Amino acid sequence: MSQKAIVKVEGLSKVFGNLKAVDGVSFEIYEGEIFGFLGPNGAGKTTTINMLTTLLRASGGSAEVDGLDIHKHATEVRRTVGVVPQEYTADEDLTGLQNILLCADLYGIPRSDSKLHAIELLKMVELDDAAHRKVSTYSGGMRRRLELACGLINYPKLLFLDEPTLGLDVQTRTAVWKYIKMLKEEYRMTLFLTTHYLEEADSLCDRIAIIDHGHVIRIGTPSELKASIGGDVIVVGVAESEPDISDEIRKLNLIKDVKKSDHEYRIKSEVGEESSIQVIDLVRSKGLHVTKISLTKPTLDEAYLEFTGHGIREEESNKMDAFKHRVTMMRARR
Amino acid sequence: MTDDLPVRSTVTTQEQVISEEMERERTFRAAPNLNKSPLHGLWALTNRDLVKWYKNPIQLFISLIQPVVWLGLFGKAFNFTAIFSSQPGVTQSVVDALNLKTFGTTSYFSFLSAGMLAFIILFTAAFAGMSVVWDRRFGFMNKALSTPVGRGAIVTGKVFQSVIRSLIQAVIVLGIAVALGMDTTDFGVLSIAGSFVILFLMAFGLSSLFVMLALRSSDWQTQMAMINLLNLPLLFASNAMLPVSIMPSWLQSVVKFNPVSYANDGVRQMLLGSTTTLAPLWVDFSVLAAFAGLLSVLGIVLSWRFLTK
Numbered sequence: 001m002s003q004k005a006i007v008k009v010e011g012l013s014k015v016f017g018n019l020k021a022v023d024g025v026s027f028e029i030y031e032g033e034i035f036g037f038l039g040p041n042g043a044g045k046t047t048t049i050n051m052l053t054t055l056l057r058a059s060g061g062s063a064e065v066d067g068l069d070i071h072k073h074a075t076e077v078r079r080t081v082g083v084v085p086q087e088y089t090a091d092e093d094l095t096g097l098q099n100i101l102l103c104a105d106l107y108g109i110p111r112s113d114s115k116l117h118a119i120e121l122l123k124m125v126e127l128d129d130a131a132h133r134k135v136s137t138y139s140g141g142m143r144r145r146l147e148l149a150c151g152l153i154n155y156p157k158l159l160f161l162d163e164p165t166l167g168l169d170v171q172t173r174t175a176v177w178k179y180i181k182m183l184k185e186e187y188r189m190t191l192f193l194t195t196h197y198l199e200e201a202d203s204l205c206d207r208i209a210i211i212d213h214g215h216v217i218r219i220g221t222p223s224e225l226k227a228s229i230g231g232d233v234i235v236v237g238v239a240e241s242e243p244d245i246s247d248e249i250r251k252l253n254l255i256k257d258v259k260k261s262d263h264e265y266r267i268k269s270e271v272g273e274e275s276s277i278q279v280i281d282l283v284r285s286k287g288l289h290v291t292k293i294s295l296t297k298p299t300l301d302e303a304y305l306e307f308t309g310h311g312i313r314e315e316e317s318n319k320m321d322a323f324k325h326r327v328t329m330m331r332a333r334r
Numbered sequence: 335m336t337d338d339l340p341v342r343s344t345v346t347t348q349e350q351v352i353s354e355e356m357e358r359e360r361t362f363r364a365a366p367n368l369n370k371s372p373l374h375g376l377w378a379l380t381n382r383d384l385v386k387w388y389k390n391p392i393q394l395f396i397s398l399i400q401p402v403v404w405l406g407l408f409g410k411a412f413n414f415t416a417i418f419s420s421q422p423g424v425t426q427s428v429v430d431a432l433n434l435k436t437f438g439t440t441s442y443f444s445f446l447s448a449g450m451l452a453f454i455i456l457f458t459a460a461f462a463g464m465s466v467v468w469d470r471r472f473g474f475m476n477k478a479l480s481t482p483v484g485r486g487a488i489v490t491g492k493v494f495q496s497v498i499r500s501l502i503q504a505v506i507v508l509g510i511a512v513a514l515g516m517d518t519t520d521f522g523v524l525s526i527a528g529s530f531v532i533l534f535l536m537a538f539g540l541s542s543l544f545v546m547l548a549l550r551s552s553d554w555q556t557q558m559a560m561i562n563l564l565n566l567p568l569l570f571a572s573n574a575m576l577p578v579s580i581m582p583s584w585l586q587s588v589v590k591f592n593p594v595s596y597a598n599d600g601v602r603q604m605l606l607g608s609t610t611t612l613a614p615l616w617v618d619f620s621v622l623a624a625f626a627g628l629l630s631v632l633g634i635v636l637s638w639r640f641l642t643k
Contacts, residue, residue: 053480054479054480054642055476055480055642056642057642075482076482078480078481078482079368079482083477083480085473085476085477085480087472087473087476088473089472089473089474089476089477090474091382091386091474092472093385093386093389093390094382094385094386098385102378102382103477103481105374105375105377105378106375106378106379106478106481106482106483107368107375107481107482107483108368108369108370108371108374108375108482108483109366109368109369110366110367110369112366113366150477154365154368154481155365320470320471320552320553323471324471324473327471327472327473
C-alpha cells in the first residue's frame with residue numbers, strides 16, 4: 001500500500017458552547033486504505049466527519065483533503081469526496097433513480113453521464129429492480145444501499161461513511177461490508193468510516209483510530225491495537241506436574257510470558273497459532289503428555305474497553321438530534 | 335416492414351454496449367467534467383419540490399379551498415350592492431356610483447377577487463420556509479450541503495418552487511373568480527400579463543422572506559407560529575379585503591408600508607381598471623421590484639453565513 005496521505009488532520013477541534021466535541025485531533029489517512037473511527041456515542045466521530053466534509057466549520061486546527069484546505073477550498077473538497085451520512089437523507093417522495101439523479105445534478109454532473117452512472121451504481125448495490133419505486137416503499141437495507149450509491153455518484157476519491165450499518169439487520173450489514181470491501185479492492189477507493197461496532201472496525205478497517213471525549217487515544221491496525229494490551233493466550237494442560245519447563249518455553253520465539261500452575265501453563269504469545277505448535281512439540285519432546293490446549297485471541301472489545309474505560313456514556317442531545325435519531329432508526333428497521 | 339430493420343439494429347447495439355460494459359473491468363469511468371457554475375443544481379432543487387407538489391394533488395386541492403371559501407362564501411355574502419340598494423330612494427345608478435367610488439369597480443366581489451390573488455400568494459409563500467425546516471429535519475439539507483451546489487442555489491431553489499407554485503395557484507384562483515362572476519371588462523393580454531409580473535415580484539419577495547426566517551430553524555412549531563404571526567397582519571393591514579378609504583387613518587398609514595397593498599393596487603388597476611388607487615402604477619411596480627430584489631439578495635447573503643454552522 002502506498003503511504004501517501006490523502007487526508008491530513010492537525011489539531012482539529014470543534015467547540016459547541018461549553019462542550020468541546022472534538023479536542024485537537026490529529027491523524028492521517030493513507031490513499032487506498034479503509035480508516036476507521038471507533039468510539040463510544042458522543043466521542044466526536046460525526047463531528048469530525050462533518051468538519052472534514054465541510055458541513056461544520058472547525059473551531060481550530062487545520063485539515064487537508066486531497067491537498068485541499070477544508071476552509072479555503074470547501075467547494076473543491078465537496079467535489080472530491082463522497083458522503084454517506086448517518087441519517088437517511090433520500091427524498092421519500094421520489095424514486096431511487098430520481099434521488100440519485102438529483103444528487104448527480106447537485107454535483108453538476110451532466111445528465112448524459114449521470115444517467116449511465118446512476119444505473120451502474122444501482123446495479124452495484126442491487127437496487128436496479130427497485131429503481132423506479134418511491135423510496136417510501138424501501139426497506140431499511142434498501143435505503144442504506146441507496147445512500148451508498150448516492151455517495152458514489154460523483155466518482156469520489158475518498159468516501160466518508162458515518163455509521164454505515166447503524167440499526168441494520170445482519171444480512172444487510174454483511175452486504176454493506178461487501179460493498180465497502182469491493183470499493184477498496186476493486187475501485188481503489190479510500191474509505192473513512194465511523195462505527196461503534198467493534199467487529200465492524202475489526203473486519204473492515206486497515207487502521208483504526210480509537211476516539212473518546214474528542215481525543216484520539218490510539219491509532220493502529222486492528223492487530224496492533226489488540227497486541228498492545230498483551231498477546232494471544234495459550235493454555236496448555238500437562239498430565240505431569242513435574243518437571244517445570246517454563247524456562248524452556250520462555251526461550252521459544254514470540255513468547256512474551258509464561259506462568260505455571262500445577263498441571264497448567266498459561267503462555268502469552270505474539271502469534272498464538274505458531275507458538276502453540278512449538279509449545280506442544282516442546283512438551284512432547286520432554287516426554288510429557290498434553291491433556292488439553294486452548295488458544296484465546298484478545299478481542300478488539302478488550303482493547304477498546306481498556307482504552308475507553310467501562311463507563312456507560314450519557315450522550316448530550318437536543319430535540320433535533322433526538323428526532324433525527326428516531327427517524328434514522330425508524331427507517332433502518334423497516 | 336422496412337421500418338423494423340433500423341429499430342432492431344439499435345437494440346442489438348444497445349445490448350452490445352451493455353455486455354461490453356459488464357465485461358469491462360470494474361472501474362468507474364473517468365469523472366466527467368462538472369458544471370461548476372454557481373447556478374448549477376438550482377433547477378434540480380426547484381424541480382424536486384415541484385415534483386413532490388404535483389405528484390400530490392390533494393395538497394394543491396386543499397390549498398385552493400381557502401381562497402375559494404373566501405370568494406364563494408365571504409365574497410358573495412358581503413353583498414354591498416344589496417346594502418346600498420336597500421336604502422330608500424337609492425337608484426341603480428347611485429349604487430353603481432357608490433360601488434365605483436368605494437371599490438373602484440362594479441362590485442365588491444370583483445374587488446375581493448383581485449385581493450384573493452395576493453392572498454393565495456401570501457399563504458403559499460409563507461409555507462416556503464416550512465420545506466426548509468423539513469429538509470433540515472429529515473437530513474436532505476445536509477445531503478445538499480455536502481455537495482458543491484451553491485449555498486445561494488439551495489435558498490433560491492426554495493424561493494423559486496414557492497414562486498412557481500403560488501403563481502400557478504393564482505391562475506387557478508383567477509379562473510374560479512371569473513367563473514363566479516368577477517368583472518372581466520378590463521381583462522386583456524397586457525393587463526393580465528402585467529398583473530402576473532406584479533404577483534411574481536410579490537411572490538419572490540415574500541418567499542425569500544419566509545425562507546430566510548427558516549434558514550436556521552429546525553423546529554416546525556416555531557416556524558408555524560412565525561407564519562401566523564406575519565401572515566394575518568400582512569393580510570389585514572392591506573387593501574386585500576377592504577378598500578383603504580374606509581379604514582381609520584392610522585391603519586391607512588400602516589397599509590402604505592405593506593408591500594402586499596401595492597400588489598393589490600397594481601393588480602386592481604390593471605385587471606379591473608380601478609380608479610380608487612393607492613399609488614400610480616409605476617410606483618406599485620417599483621415598490622414590489624425593490625421588495626423582491628432586496629429580500630432575495632438578503633436571503634442569498636444570509637445563506638452563505640447561516641447554512642454552515
